[in-house]
Amino acid sequence: MRTGVFFCQVDEQWNIDIDAIAKYTLNLPEVESVQNLGINPDIDLDKLSDSIKSRNLERIVVAGDLPGYFKPVFTKAMAKSGGNTKEVRLASFQEHGAKNGHTLDRAKAIVACATMGVPFSLAAVPGGNPVNHATLVIGAGIAGIQASLEIANAGKQVYLVEQSGTIGGHMAMFDKTFPTLDCAACILTPKMVDVGQHEMINLMTLSKVVSVSGKPGAYRVKIKKRARRVDEEACVACDECVSVCPIKVESEFDAGISFRRAIYIPFPQAVPNAYLIDEENCRYVTSEGEKCGNCVKKCPKDCINLDEEDQTIDLEVGNIILATGYELLDISHIDQYGYGRYPNVLTSLEFERLTNASGSTGGRIVTKTKKVNRKTKEESWIFSPEGIPPRSVAIIHCVGSRNKKYNSYCSRVCCMYSLKFAHLIKEKIPNVEVYEFYIDMRAFGKGYEEFADRIKSEGTFVIRGHSADVSMRDDQMFVRGEDILNDRLLEFEVDMVVLAVGLIPSPGTEALGRMLGINSDSDGWLSELDYNGNPTDTDKGGIYVAGMCQAPKDIPDTVAQASAVAAGVLGSLTSEKGIGNMSSLSLSEIEEKAKSVHTL
């Protein structure tokens, strides 16, 4: 087939030697012409179709970082010149991972496959290494839990490593989940218990991976397990120790809206269901054994050992699953919303904890109450169950998301959880006014649009228009916003503002990726092998991504991806082919494979 190859790039930053690839392309069989159109070319339809016609091209390959951008004009030109529009093929460098190190050869291989009309993923199949049957899962949010259970239920050994004191991740913090308004705990807790009891799952909390070596199918992993200082098996969670601990710090699990002691359990249903010592704050630990130790004396089970030491554990595994999740963008410097300045401006996670029945107000949605420290006369604002419910609440979408100064991307779940918040507020407080300020409503999933409609019909003012101005006058908060659809500029009195804060990868995700040889995209999310065709594998054989750590997504998508990853892992354990690195595939290997597929 007479093939013409056109190179066009979108991103100027993309560092790739097009000329070298073009030279290589010219020597490929069937290739008649190669043209480099440069960066963001203005393609003239007539000229293009003329050149297709004059060269008698039967197939066109559009090659570049994002060739899909240019496909329409090539398709039109092909149609105009009377050719077969199905023969406009894309060779996408971005999609098939021609970047970072092995750029040139990979790009050549991608173009070569396209000129032969062979899907890249059919030609590039790494393999060869035998696979160790144990799997390491890093991060025990819903993604890590789901993947672990799937694999363990198939009878394979799983090591689940979680850095905090409990599994569950963010989902454990939620009260209800959109769009079904199911109780999050009812879905998650049984799975957590399952993980805790599963004989094929070796759960390691307070643990982090510190080094990884080896090759696909046989990775050697070193894990550092911090001392819990409370015996997991013996602790009965009686809560006796807490009453004597003199230390008080903000609870991470409660997103900082309540306090915990230095000996604590993140939440009552935590798995493992045992207390732990926060070594950074415990008076005994920080004074190197000089002071305190109250809890040891108090514990009826004698299970506290404040001198327990950290451990390092060495493992050999065949596959590794990354499920490290996300955190909220730090919004302390986005000051137009008054976060940190006005007490009743909350982040989404803070609100999630406020409305959760297991939270510090027992699930009552209230405004903060002022508390004056008797000794220091210092004022602070805290949530207490006796607080006054807000009369009106503003929920502001896209805080730090879709914003060129912070996250240019959409965090995907905020619209929906904001609507969920509106429902929860309306449900719990009679006669409350709720205003949702949105830019675009992203109700993208099954039943989501209906959910949005339902919230609107409940009487929430869903306002098309953002707000960038929260102010306080005479102890009253005001939100200024533009109601674009009704063409007016508004100012509301509100008692509480909830910010739908953008999401970013968990701290340390990039470093972990680097340790494993996995790239991150420009926003820090871990790169999958192929966004469309293979969103679970990575460039390295035997390493997978599941859940938020790959890209923002909601729980259904997270669970689906985690299960898909488990299927991939189990597949590698049963297939005879073994696994290998995508990056170690050579150009000639891919060429050979493509040729054999091509001739079939």
Added chain:
Amino acid sequence: MAIRVNPGYIEVLDKFGAEDVQMCYQCGDCSTVCAHADDIFKFPRKSMRQLQMGLEEKLETSLEPWLCYYCGQCSEQCPREADPGETMMSLRRWLISRYDITGIANQFFNSRTREILTVLLIAVLTGIYLTFYGISGGSIHVYDGEGAFLPSSFIHTFDLTVGGIMFLFLWLGALRMWYFSMVKGMSIPVPWWLYFKKLYEIPFQFITQKRYAECENNGNSKLYMPWLVHFGLASGYSIMIILIMVFVEPLQAGPEIVWPLHIFGYLATIGLLIGCIYFVRQRIVKTKHVQYKKTHSTDWMFVILLIIITVSGIVQHILHRTGYLEAANITYVIHLMAVVPWLLRMPFSKWSHLIYRPMAMYFAEIQREAVVRQQKLVDPLSITIK
């Protein structure tokens, strides 16, 4: 009537400096932080939208661009870096070209070379004319009185003529603004007496530029620097115009200094001088206030001419009072060579805003009251409006 959408129109505005309009995704952040937007004049988001849709007529009849002082809050806040502040500035330039019936403003805004050439041509013509006039009727050795190179009575007439032409064009422009905004763009009746009721707005806004001070100042400095400069310039400017148009004859006499009169001249000079220095500095440093980050080429012309005028004015004054009459006469010609193109250029450049802005505010206040009178604002949500 249906509204015609013309997405291509944005290309036209691009030439006036509105480059990033297509970035805007209509969030409204800019309107919420704008100190001047309110429930009747909503901008800059709405103007951004009208631009994206190419609603030429809507834009032409809008007064919103004149209510914006380019404090830059909106651009700072904009999540898309669509630069709404600069867009409002560009819309002002565009509106000036719309108000101008001659088409000169449009040429000037779109071609820098044409503008420079025109200014140079006028300067040279003025120079030639004045030199011939001076040589034919007087002597280069005499500055004032009998046989003067440029007799003050002649200069008076000359000034009045040039000033008259300038004002004619400015008021023609203002008339067009009135027609666009109050006739073409108004869907509700405007009671005639409102025009009298709100008349005080014109001098009030012209002199104080009060709304400028309302712009939030980004926190750091207590001094509203841009406003101060603006105020200095505007008052220096007005005083100078009055002095030149009315008092040029006693002013030119000398060498004694007539303090009751000259003091005003000195004050105005100081105002203009400070303005010059500040503008140049800001345009070079370009960081502190957003409004100076992008300088449309036409702005430089203004600054350069202003500097020449101010400096040559001062030099000429000193030369005259110290008795170097020949040099004083030559500087006078140079001074006028800058003054004439500068004055004539006014109605066709950004600086016509000195007149247009107060006029627009006057019309805006009339519109506001007319709208309120029509009780257009039924407010079902009972919300406080700024």
